[in-house]
Amino acid sequence: MAVRTIEVRERVMARNDELAEQVRSRLAAHGVTAINLVSSPGAGKTTLLEKTLGTLGEELDIAVITGDVQTQNDADRLAVHTRRLVSAVVTGGACHLDALQVMTAIDAIELDQTRLLFIENVGNLVCPANWDLGEKEMIILFAVTEGEDKPLKYPKMFENARRVVMTKTDLLPHVPFDMDRAVANALSVNPKLEVFRVSALTGEGLSGWFDFLRDSARPVTTSG
Amino acid sequence: MGASLRAARAGGRVHEMSLAMEIARIAEEKLGDAAPQLVTVAVDVGDCAGVEPSSLEFCLEAVFATPPFAGARPHILRCSGDVLRVAYLEIDDGRPDD
Ligand SMILES: Nc1nc2c(ncn2[C@@H]2O[C@H](COP(=O)(O)OP(=O)(O)O)[C@@H](O)[C@H]2O)c(=O)[nH]1
Ligand SMILES: [Mg+2]
Numbered sequence: 001m002a003v004r005t006i007e008v009r010e011r012v013m014a015r016n017d018e019l020a021e022q023v024r025s026r027l028a029a030h031g032v033t034a035i036n037l038v039s040s041p042g043a044g045k046t047t048l049l050e051k052t053l054g055t056l057g058e059e060l061d062i063a064v065i066t067g068d069v070q071t072q073n074d075a076d077r078l079a080v081h082t083r084r085l086v087s088a089v090v091t092g093g094a095c096h097l098d099a100l101q102v103m104t105a106i107d108a109i110e111l112d113q114t115r116l117l118f119i120e121n122v123g124n125l126v127c128p129a130n131w132d133l134g135e136k137e138m139i140i141l142f143a144v145t146e147g148e149d150k151p152l153k154y155p156k157m158f159e160n161a162r163r164v165v166m167t168k169t170d171l172l173p174h175v176p177f178d179m180d181r182a183v184a185n186a187l188s189v190n191p192k193l194e195v196f197r198v199s200a201l202t203g204e205g206l207s208g209w210f211d212f213l214r215d216s217a218r219p220v221t222t223s224g
Numbered sequence: 225m226g227a228s229l230r231a232a233r234a235g236g237r238v239h240e241m242s243l244a245m246e247i248a249r250i251a252e253e254k255l256g257d258a259a260p261q262l263v264t265v266a267v268d269v270g271d272c273a274g275v276e277p278s279s280l281e282f283c284l285e286a287v288f289a290t291p292p293f294a295g296a297r298p299h300i301l302r303c304s305g306d307v308l309r310v311a312y313l314e315i316d317d318g319r320p321d322d
Contacts (some may be wrong), residue, residue, distance in 0.1 A: 002316065002317050002318065002319040002320060003263060004317060005314050006254060006255075006315065007256060007311075008311060008312055009309060009311060010309060011307075011308065012243055012247055012267075012308045013246070013308060015246070015249075015250075018245070026288055032247050055227050095239055109319050126239050126274070127242060130239075130243070130274060130308075138310075154273045201314065
């Protein structure tokens with residue numbers, strides 16, 4: 001038997017990372033700040049985006065890409081809150097968005113008219129951690145209904161994120177959830193995490209989130 | 225995507241499946257027409273790579289059993305760190321040893 005060995009030594013994520021860098025430089029060239037929103041399914045990504053679009057959509061020229069395994073539901077929900085295109089990526093079974101999908105999606109977005117780009121990733125606390133989308137930062141949503149131990153169970157996501165948004169704080173009186181312990185768990189995995197606490201339902205804590213977004217978006221250029 | 229969905233339903237291994245498919249893409253890129261001759265695909269998997277080795281192995285078996293491949297065997301090489309890398313490929317070109 002003539003078995004030949006071919007050395008490869010190629011990182012599995014190499015091509016995705018290369019595409020992500022292309023996305024990143026394209027967004028940078030247009031002054032677009034991209035935020036990759038991740039969470040387990042149902043933590044409140046779309047709801048937070050609905051509120052965010054409602055308040056800041058015009059002010060910060062926000063564009064959105066949503067990733068969904070099978071449907072366009074999130075994009076439809078968000079389109080109600082903005083006059084701009086909400087780009088829906090249906091992954092057809094895949095558990096995360098990849099950089100190629102984002103690259104294709106931003107082709108349809110008017111980047112010059114965009115200052116802030118949200119990418120709602122597929123609801124999943126495992127896979128998206130491996131797939132760089134070319135975003136400026138990944139932000140993880142963590143609902144008070146999920147249990148305090150999630151950062152310990154899914155450390156890679158919490159390590160890669162810069163900020164964590166504790167969501168559904170209006171439910172705290174109804175669920176046995178120790179907020180301090182949950183935050184301590186998140187910080188034990190990633191001490192640099194900045195923490196927001198919000199309820200998209202009551203609006204509690206949203207002003208801090210909005211202030212952060214205002215700081216993140218590039219200033220409007222007055223020239224031209 | 226058919227293989228991906230099937231395996232995902234079989235064991236909730238979507239994460240490893242997407243990585244297996246990326247590994248198959250790399251192998252196909254390297255081998256071209258020789259893809260059916262692939263007999264072994266060796267992958268370095270670090271202990272901090274966020275990948276379950278046996279699950280990845282299962283998914284690689286499934287993916288490399290479908291065309292253009294013809295049943296290549298996965299070989300998982302565990303190592304330390306967050307490495308996730310195609311180490312080497314072995315092909316049997318059917319020619320007698322020289
Ligand atoms: N009580 C409460 N429910 C919320 C809040 N935000 C979202 N939800 C509910 O949680 C469910 C999932 O929200 P969704 O935004 O679709 O989550 P996604 O899967 O992360 O996009 C929906 O039924 C929302 O109405 C919140 O702040 N408080
Ligand atoms: Mg959603």
